[in-house]
Amino acid sequence: MTAGEASPIASGAEIRRLRQRFLLRAVSAAGVDIVFTTVFVAFADAWAYAPRSMAVGLLLLLGMNYLLCRPLFLPIEEFLAGRRSFDEVQRRLTQLPLLTAARVAFLALIMVGFRSAAPFVSPDPTLQALPRQTVADAIALCVLLPLFYFTYIYFVISDYLGGLCAFIFERSGRNLSLFFGRYRLKLGFALLVISLVPMAAVVIDLVSYEGEKLHFEIATDVAIAMMGVVVSVYFIGRSLLRPIRILSRAMSTVAQGDMTVRIPVTSNDEVGELTGQFNTMVEGLRERERIRETFGRYVDESVASTILQRGGDGVLAGETREATILFTDVSGFTTIAETLPPEHLIGALNDYLETVLAPIRAHGGVVNTFIGDGIFASFNMPLACPGHAAAAIRAAIDIQRAVAGRRFGEAKVPFATRIGISTGSVIGGSVGAGQRLSFTLLGDTVNLAARLEKLNKDHGTSILLSETTRAGCGTEFVFKPLGSTAVRGRSASLAIFTVDTV
Numbered sequence: 001m002t003a004g005e006a007s008p009i010a011s012g013a014e015i016r017r018l019r020q021r022f023l024l025r026a027v028s029a030a031g032v033d034i035v036f037t038t039v040f041v042a043f044a045d046a047w048a049y050a051p052r053s054m055a056v057g058l059l060l061l062l063g064m065n066y067l068l069c070r071p072l073f074l075p076i077e078e079f080l081a082g083r084r085s086f087d088e089v090q091r092r093l094t095q096l097p098l099l100t101a102a103r104v105a106f107l108a109l110i111m112v113g114f115r116s117a118a119p120f121v122s123p124d125p126t127l128q129a130l131p132r133q134t135v136a137d138a139i140a141l142c143v144l145l146p147l148f149y150f151t152y153i154y155f156v157i158s159d160y161l162g163g164l165c166a167f168i169f170e171r172s173g174r175n176l177s178l179f180f181g182r183y184r185l186k187l188g189f190a191l192l193v194i195s196l197v198p199m200a201a202v203v204i205d206l207v208s209y210e211g212e213k214l215h216f217e218i219a220t221d222v223a224i225a226m227m228g229v230v231v232s233v234y235f236i237g238r239s240l241l242r243p244i245r246i247l248s249r250a251m252s253t254v255a256q257g258d259m260t261v262r263i264p265v266t267s268n269d270e271v272g273e274l275t276g277q278f279n280t281m282v283e284g285l286r287e288r289e290r291i292r293e294t295f296g297r298y299v300d301e302s303v304a305s306t307i308l309q310r311g312g313d314g315v316l317a318g319e320t321r322e323a324t325i326l327f328t329d330v331s332g333f334t335t336i337a338e339t340l341p342p343e344h345l346i347g348a349l350n351d352y353l354e355t356v357l358a359p360i361r362a363h364g365g366v367v368n369t370f371i372g373d374g375i376f377a378s379f380n381m382p383l384a385c386p387g388h389a390a391a392a393i394r395a396a397i398d399i400q401r402a403v404a405g406r407r408f409g410e411a412k413v414p415f416a417t418r419i420g421i422s423t424g425s426v427i428g429g430s431v432g433a434g435q436r437l438s439f440t441l442l443g444d445t446v447n448l449a450a451r452l453e454k455l456n457k458d459h460g461t462s463i464l465l466s467e468t469t470r471a472g473c474g475t476e477f478v479f480k481p482l483g484s485t486a487v488r489g490r491s492a493s494l495a496i497f498t499v500d501t502v
Contacts, residue, residue: 007082008082009172010167019077022157023066026065027065029065029149030057030062033054033108034054056111056114060110060111061104076089076093080168086168090177093168094179094180094268097155097157105146155240156239165265176276179273180268183240190236243267247271250282251278259282259285259286259289263275263278263279320425320426321426323423324379324385324472325426326375326421327420327450328374329374329417329418330373330374331418331457333373344413347409348409348413351408356375359396359402360375360395363391364385365391366381376446378428381441389423390476392421393477396499397501401501403415403416417462420453421449421452421465422449422452423472426443427441448487448490451487451488452464452487455485455487458485462501464496477500478500481496
């Protein structure tokens with residue numbers, strides 16, 4: 001394989017089947033012509049004319065058509081075999097219906113012109129016995145019949161293109177991104193042909209013939225038109241509606257929460273372009289969900305969701321609100337860390353933090369950040385938490401109950417937890433520089449909660465809280481006052497309390 005070649009996306013047998021399907025669709029005009037010719041000779045009772053007329057149709061719409069359409073598929077065949085890139089054949093894929101239909105219409109024009117002129121120029125008595133056409137009728141047939149074949153083949157190959165694009169998408173993941181067709185033009189042209197062509201043929205008959213000849217011509221044209229319309233409507237419907245049905249089903253799938261869906265672009269018009277945009281949209285939603293999930297691993301998921309919902313630039317503006325701050329820390333963690341291998345230490349710490357996180361989230365708290373072996377959490381900032389002081393106390397009690405007597409990780413390490421809680425005015429928002437931002441909480445309430453956590457060591461307690469927190473809880477808990485103590489950063493002593501965890 002050379003440097004410019006890609007991997008094949010289809011086997012030799014699959015390529016042959018795809019080529020055969022294309023060519024069969026392209027030469028299906030010959031089958032339609034046989035049916036039309038049969039109807040004509042049946043109405044004219046000119047069966048002796050049938051072999052010659054059908055032979056001309058087969059020669060042009062089958063033989064010549066096969067030779068002219070075969071090269072159209074060669075670039076696609078080379079792509080499927082890995083000898084061309086998708087970008088090199090994308091234009092051919094997009095224009096395949098138009099190019100095929102144009103060739104068939106050209107051959108149909110030659111065929112109709114030959115048949116119309118034959119009775120006038122040939123001395124063959126078989127042809128002389130045919131009902132004579134007027135010049136107007138002959139000209140009309142030279143316009144209307146090629147126009148019908150063009151429309152028929154265009155939508156037949158468009159239907160085939162949908163299946164081919166789906167196959168390419170399934171094997172390579174590539175989709176059309178060039179859109180030359182226009183859905184409105186396709187629909188309008190299709191309606192024009194299947195409605196006006198039969199009427200135009202009847203009108204030409206009315207102005208060209210009279211008597212029995214008029215009845216014959218109208219009956220023949222109506223019978224042929226009915227069959228042509230039925231066949232055309234089937235393929236027009238498949239070509240125009242199938243891409244919409246695929247898109248509709250995919251939209252329903254996404255609406256149900258499945259962001260993994262990606263669908264093939266099966267048309268070369270605005271619907272195909274819309275399908276491509278749908279894939280891009282779903283990819284964006286999937287990326288947004290991935291970012292939210294990844295973000296939630298480093299920032300509390302509720303904070304991540306708030307940032308994504310509030311700010312197009314991912315920033316939470318600063319605000320001040322009364323909140324309750326909770327700090328946790330592991331007693332004697334430095335000593336524990338010195339005695340454990342790193343992998344055991346990290347495993348035990350992750351197990352411990354997961355245990356501590358659950359009560360915080362269960363009671364409406366938000367984990368602002370991890371500080372080594374500790375957690376910095378808040379209640380009522382940035383997310384509302386009614387009764388935040390009591391919620392923080394409940395979370396602290398549940399944490400102590402969850403870790404009491406438990407050993408964490410493969411090393412089975414016990415972690416004694418100290419908790420400090422303070423309630424008051426807190427400033428919250430996004431801080432940082434450049435593209436590096438972090439949601440954080442600031443203020444004396446935050447500092448006090450951190451100091452209280454440290455003071456547990458001096459008082460032999462596991463939970464310490466401020467007077468403001470106790471006041472915010474009413475009579476829900478039984479608090480034990482520990483008197484007043486000096487707190488670093490404050491000039492006056494501060495009343496502190498603990499709470500029974502039993």
